[in-house]
Amino acid sequence: MCPPEHFTVEYAINPWMDTTVPVDPALALKQWHLLRDTLSDLGHAVHVLDPAPGLPDMVYAANGAFSVDGKVYGARFRHPQRAAEADAHRLFYAGGSWTYADPLHINEGEGDFAYLPGAYGGLILAGYGFRTDPAAHAEAQEVLGRPVVSLRLVDPAFYHLDTALAALDDRHITYYPEAFSPASQRVLAQLFPDAVIADRADAEAFALNLVSDGHHVVLNTEAMAMGEKVRAAGYTPVHVELSELKRGGGSVKCVVAELRP
Template sequence: MCPPEHFTVEYAINPWMDITVPVDAALAVKQWDLLRNTLVDLGHTVHVLEPVAGLPDMVYAANGAFSVDGTVYGARFRYPQRADEAGAHRAFYTRSAWTYKTPEHVNEGEGDFTYLPGAHGGVILAGYGFRTEPAAHAEAQEMLGRPVVSLRLVDPAYYHLDTALAALDDHNVTYYPDAFSPASQRVLAQLFPDAVLADRVDAEAFGLNLVSDGRHVILNTEATAMGAKVRAAGYHPVHVELTELKRGGGSVKCAVAELRR
């Protein structure tokens, strides 16, 4: 995770960003601290990436890379405003003795990739349509040695995979069908017949932008209906207020890069 010490909305690169509404910087830090403490209280180790002045979106740490079994597929950002974030993430992983793979193609890390080690022998789900290039899916497959299933995103409000789909455990997912093309919806239905299906209300509340450890599902306080859905599916929802981070187009998952050794 990366603290939002420099977080602001000074440019608009997704439909949620409004440069006319000021960010409450102190509240953003307070909410981020609450998320970090919630994860620690649930028994997880949180590593902190140092924020860099001039990179206000570094708080969305999930976008900086994607790791599987100790190998890291680095990010290459679509927009120049975020390009320098990739170097900060690369430094963190190389310093920590991960195997780091530098990408040739545009991809935004866990924003558009997720991994389910227990599903279909271990499968990567990958989004495209707005940020990550389809060619990055093949590149990730070669670098990580896991099969990649490409899913086309069609609604600009859900510009990253992690705004429209999340892994609930090693085997199953939750997703908002209308964020995907009809063909991608058919693929998801075939791969995950027991998925928890979300609706537009859930998606607009960033209820899919969650983190799950297989038992606890951490999601923002606005996603009450989504919380009820995951509870009905046998998980324990844990709500955290992240209203300020939503101003930049992210929530719980955007703020957390999962480290898969």
Template sequence: MTVTLQRMPQKRTYLMCPPEFYAVDYAINPWMDTSTPVDTELALKQWERLRETLTGLGHTVHVLPAEPGLPDMVYAANGAFTVDGVAYGARFKYAQRTAEAAAHRAYLAARGWTCVPAAETNEGEGDFAYLPEAYGGLILAGYGFRTEPVAHVEAQDVLGRPVVSLHLVDPRFYHLDTALAALDDSTVAYYPAAFSEASQRVLRQLFPDAVRADDADAYAFGLNLVSDGRHVVLNSEATGMAHKVEAAGYTPVLVELSELKKGGGSIKCCVAELR
């Protein structure tokens, strides 16, 4: 059934980092294949198209300068998690990405953010999603591959919001943002098979009206999306997911990001929200 209600967009502020030094020189997730060539010029064009799409929808996009030696820095969502002017910093699992956390912290601190470095391993907004209107303000937090469960406790203390822990069980969906997305301030879409049975029960209880993705949606990175409450920016491969969000009353906006998918990320991985 197609939903006819009018979804209202909200102006958002985002942070992105250009893929100037992007490469797949190592493999730290199942999508990365060091034998597959990466076209950096095409990656830059696709990234720029994503940035233009977001600004064209009326959002503000700040740009974090890329740094040599950090090929995954383009995945800007992983560097921190922000709520109400407070940035809970990342502490990456893999040494190849460790220096990204300091770059994000320095950028945000210079612009007036209260930055709290993490004592526990977490990968920023890659494993945290915020729903300000769900249950008075709720953080959903993933664990199982990158972020440690103890970081959920730390995030709750730092940000002053209740945190619900969700157990990821499929290594292809190693970050929460590959398996779950906020469609607006109280609604989510998710791929049930990426989560443990217990976490699936929690999600069904919390979000009975969620948009549920299937295998094809998830493998096309269809959950790795950015939404302003009306416009849902999706990987162009995720046509099935586009139909599902459209049926739920949202407006899908497709952007090709094939080169960035080679590193195990898509739309959301490239976009951090600054709240």
């Protein structure tokens, strides 16, 4: 995670960003700390990436890379405003025991990649259509040695995979079907017939931008309806207020890069 010490909305690169509405920096930082403390209280180790001036979206740490089995596929951002974030993430992984691969193709890390280690022997779901190039999916498969299923996103409001789909545990997902092309909807229905299905209200509440440890599902407080859906599926919802960070087009998952050693 990376604290939003420099968080502002000074440009618009997704439909949720409105440069005419000022950000409350103190509230954004307070909400970020609440999420970090919530994850710590649930027993998870949280590593903190130092924020850099001039990179207001660095708080969305999930976009900086994608890790599987100690291997890291780095990010290459589509928009120049975020390009330098990739370097900060590269330095973080260089300080550990990770095997890091610089990408040739545009991709935005966990924003467009999800991993289910218990599904089909270990499956990567990958989104494209707005940010990540489809060629990055093949590149990630070569780097990470796991099969990649490409899914086409068609609604600009859900520009990253992690705004339209989430892993609930090692084998199960939740998703909003209409965010995907008809063919991708058929693929998801075939692969995950027991998925928790979200509706548009859930998706617009960023309810699918969640983090789950297989037991606890951490969602924002706007996502109460989705909280009840995951509870009915056997998980425990944990709600955290992240209204200020939604101004930049992200919620719980965008703020958390999951490390898979």
